[in-house]
């Protein structure tokens with residue numbers, strides 16, 4: 410499964426809220442699938458990914474907030490010591506992102522431009538580092 414780096418965070422913080430009904434249904438299924446199968450192979454991808462597929466902000470394969478999300482992706486890679494193209498089990502990448510970002514408070518800068526920030530701040534993640 411292709412996942413863009415900052416979605417390592419968003420998937421862990423998901424509480425059922427999304428951009429519209431189709432996106433939320435898709436994300437609910439994706440998050441549930443990764444929870445049921447944490448060994449799912451994930452490849453860190455530049456650009457639209459498995460989650461973006463059903464997003465209303467995905468126009469012909471390009472995010473309408475490209476500059477903002479590219480910056481978040483780069484910040485996640487930098488904080489986690491990861492790079493595009495790396496493949497690993499979902500659980501391993503999720504734990505790394507939790508340890509390097511949520512447990513160090515780096516989401517305060519990584520996520521600061523996101524509309525969901527106040528909601529995610531109050532959401533506990535389930536993956537242990």
Ligand code: SF4
Nearest residue numbers: 418419520523526529
């Ligand atoms: S604040 Fe935004 S970027 Fe950060 S985890 Fe939540 S939804 Fe993802």
Ligand code: SF4
Nearest residue numbers: 461464466467472478
């Ligand atoms: S807002 Fe952009 S990065 Fe986020 S899910 Fe939609 S298309 Fe993907």
